[in-house]
Amino acid sequence: MVAEAAAQPDEAAHPAERDRATAASPVAPVLELEDAFPDFEASSLPNALLRLRLCPGECVLIETHDTERATALADLCSGMIPLIRGTVRFMGYDWSELDQERSLALRGRIGRIHARGAWASLLRTHVNVMLPMLHHTREPVASIAQSALELAQQVGLPGLPLVRPDRLGESDLVRAACVRAFLGEPQLLLIEGAAIGAESAELMPVLLDLLLRALDRGAAAVCFARDLPLWRRQHFPMSQRLILLEDGLKSMRDL
């Protein structure tokens, strides 16, 4: 992938940050929440310290029945929620130390399945799907479209949907959301499980397949599960199982 000059996090970052990122061990975490204490006013997250360390190839399942809270935690991982103290690092970069331009460029390396407001209604679905790649990279449109088409066929779509998102059925929208999330080989996958309801259960084996391939190439993933049995049934390769409670992220084994 050929990245836009300003959109390339490695070039955009401050030299000190880059040194810290490169000096780290080969198993430097992709995502790290280090005693992160989010601004309570700016999110619906619990008023507690959050800790999470996710290395390449790791996948964590976070159980929460509160969709809004899952979205807020995904936002926190994406550097969109201010912290009172602590740090959130992605690919070695502390979100709070990056300016807006660099933060936006770095977010281009995150693939996400959104639970709410996932589709820009003024754009057609195929443009929505390819938009992050079109914006952050200089890869030819034909090449992006070809990759998107291959992914679309893998998730069971006959092709890239050309209609507006509000014309698509729920199941097709979830499939299109998978295409968008996995397009461009992102380093981190944030999968808001609320977007995948029981009606899309047949999509789970495909999602598992895509996820396994992403983990194999060194990406990390955070899955937010509302319907836990749906996720357990597919034997997802979870390195950690956590639950989001009022006092923070807790391991399921500790409960």
Next chain:
Amino acid sequence: MLAAIGRFTRERVSFPLMLAAAGWGVIREAIRPVSWRRTVRHEFNLTMRQTILGGFGSTAVTACLAGVGMVYESLYWLGMAGEAQLTSTVLVTVLLRELMPLLVGLILLGRSGMLTLTELTVLQTSGQARTMLAQGIDPFLVFVLPRTLAFAIASFTLGMIFAAFALVFGYVVSNLLGSVHDSLGRFLSHLVGALAVRDYLIIPAKLLAIGYLVGLGSCLTGLTASPDDELASVMPRGFVHGILSIMITDILLTVAS
């Protein structure tokens, strides 16, 4: 009491301040080559096409009506008063410098500004703008920058179309009704002669500034809508912002000239 006064003042002042800040932000981003990614370029081209082609019919019809009213009436009444030599000056001052920027601004606001307002309000209130931010796509860069600049250029283009239609159609009708005996070339030549140097500056400046502010105001009104806002409440607000932008810009540039 003090809080109420403060709240009232802040509410009234916040939008003009935001408009000024965002206006500067658009100029600053526009001169950076890195801002012009293909998504931004695509949005710019799309908005240009939508505003110019979409507004062409309305502009042409309005211009013909204004042309008949202004050109024919001026030629007829000034001719009756024995002041036919003032026709070109009156047309330049009233039609081209004052009426044309106002009418083009109103067409732009009604035809394209309200559409932008609706689209961006939905984008903001349904969480789509936040989704774009989560993907690393800044709605300011992708929508506000290209649309604002496209509106400014479209306003100038529509202004020129307006002037051409109004003068030519006005001349044709006047000629048919027998109130003008010069050729079209001579009529236009007199008009060009009546244009002062400042008119060459003030007319484009008015058109560009009005288009710029209509575009920027529509985008900002949409993107600053709160989750509780509905289209029914945002649209009148956007319309008032647009009308005020047009009127104030027109008056300020007239006074300044």
